[in-house]
Amino acid sequence: MVSAMLRVGMLVACLFSALAWGASIENDGAPLTRALEWLLSPISGATDHDPSSGTYLHGRLMVLAWGFLVPVGILLSRFYKVTPGQDWPRVLNNPFWFNSHRAFAYGAGVLMLAAVVVIVLEDPRPPWRSFHAGIGWCVVIAGWLQLLSSHLRGAMGGPTQPGTPVPLRNWQWSQVPRAADGSGPRIDWPGDHYNMLRTRVVFEVLHKVCGYGLLAVSALTLVTGLLAADALNWMWVALLLWWLVCAAVFIVLQHQGQAIDCYQAIWGIDEALPGNRMKPIGWWGIRRYSSANVAAAPYPRRARGG
Numbered sequence: 001m002v003s004a005m006l007r008v009g010m011l012v013a014c015l016f017s018a019l020a021w022g023a024s025i026e027n028d029g030a031p032l033t034r035a036l037e038w039l040l041s042p043i044s045g046a047t048d049h050d051p052s053s054g055t056y057l058h059g060r061l062m063v064l065a066w067g068f069l070v071p072v073g074i075l076l077s078r079f080y081k082v083t084p085g086q087d088w089p090r091v092l093n094n095p096f097w098f099n100s101h102r103a104f105a106y107g108a109g110v111l112m113l114a115a116v117v118v119i120v121l122e123d124p125r126p127p128w129r130s131f132h133a134g135i136g137w138c139v140v141i142a143g144w145l146q147l148l149s150s151h152l153r154g155a156m157g158g159p160t161q162p163g164t165p166v167p168l169r170n171w172q173w174s175q176v177p178r179a180a181d182g183s184g185p186r187i188d189w190p191g192d193h194y195n196m197l198r199t200r201v202v203f204e205v206l207h208k209v210c211g212y213g214l215l216a217v218s219a220l221t222l223v224t225g226l227l228a229a230d231a232l233n234w235m236w237v238a239l240l241l242w243w244l245v246c247a248a249v250f251i252v253l254q255h256q257g258q259a260i261d262c263y264q265a266i267w268g269i270d271e272a273l274p275g276n277r278m279k280p281i282g283w284w285g286i287r288r289y290s291s292a293n294v295a296a297a298p299y300p301r302r303a304r305g306g
Contacts, residue, residue, distance in 0.1 A: 039234040043227070051229050054122030059229055061115035065108040066139070066218035067239055071246045073104030074215060078250075079258040081265035082299045088260075089268045089294060097265075102150075109147050112140050132224040139214060139221050146210055153207075154199040157191010158267060194267065196275045204262075204281040212283075219243070254285055257298045261288045269294055 051059075081097045082088045127137040192200040226236060253259070259282070263275035269289050270276065280286040289297050 039232070039237065041233055042230040043233055043236060044230050046230060052122060054118050055229055058115045058119040058122075059225055059231070061111045061118065062136075062225065063222060063235075063239065065111035065115065066215075067222055067242065069104045069108040069111070070215060070218065071243075073101050073108070074211065075246065075249060075253070076104065077101040079253040081262055082258070082260050082297075084299060087300050088297065089264070089289070092268050093266045105147055105150075109144060112143055116140055130228065132221065132228045135217065135221050135224065139218050142210070142214055143218075146207070146214060149203070150207065152199075153203045154192025154197065157194035193263075194274065196263070196278055201281065208282060257287050257296070259286050260297070261286050264288055 077097055077100075080100070081094065083094055083096050086094055088094075125133075127133045222239065226239075261280040261282075263273075263280070267273050267275065269291060271290060276288070280288050287297075
C-alpha cells in the first residue's frame, strides 16, 4: 500500500505543481519565486503570519492525528485483513490489520490528548467560545469513546485445539476437529464474534458507522482550525494532496477486491460457519467468497483458470 500511495501522491503533486506554475507566470520572469511566495503566504492574503507557539503545536498534532494517522489506520483495517503473499483461505487470522489499526488509532489518541493539553494551557476559555473549539472538543471526546468502546467488542471465540480456550492461528487449522457429520468445525469455545451474537453485531455496526463519521467530522474540524489559524497555503495544499492520495488508494484497493469480509479473513469461507450465514457488516463492497468463487480473491495471486 505504501508504494501505491507514493506513486499516486507523486502524480497528484506533479499536477498541482503544474497548476501552480502556470498560475504564477507573469511578465517579471519569476514564476517560481511567485509560486513559493504564494505557498508561504497565509490563506487570507495577509502580509504577516505569527501564530502563538501553542496554536502552532496544537494544529500540527491534530493534523498528524486526524489528517494522517486515522485515515491510514482505516485503510489498513478495511483492505489488509488479508495481506499480499498470504495463502488465504488456507492461512487465516492474520493479525497484521488488527495490530496496525490499533497502533494507528491509539497513536492518534495520544496525539489528540497532547494537542488538547497544549491548547488548554494557552487558552483555557470554555469550548463554546468558537465553532472550531466546540466541534473540536466533540471530536476528541467521541474519538476516545470510540477507542474505549473497542474493549466492548465481546469474546472472539471460534474453534480451538481440544481443551485449549485459545483461538487457533494460521498453522493450527489443519488440526481442527470436525463435527460428527463432517459439516464443519466443532465448536469448543463459541464466543461473541465467532457466533456473531448481538454484542458483536451491535459493536461492529456502531464502530464502523462512528469511525467513518468521525473521519468526516474531523476533516471539517481541521479545515475550520486552519481557517482560524490563517494557515499558510502550503499547509492547505499538503493536506489536500494527502487526502486525495488516500481517496485514490481507497478506490484502487476497493476495485482490486481487497475489502475482504473480516469474518472470512479470520475463520475462512466454510458456509457452515455461523458468521458466513449472515450478511457482512460494512458499507460499499465488502467482499465475501465461497468455494465456488474463491479463485477470484486477490490473495494469493493465483493463475486464473489454472
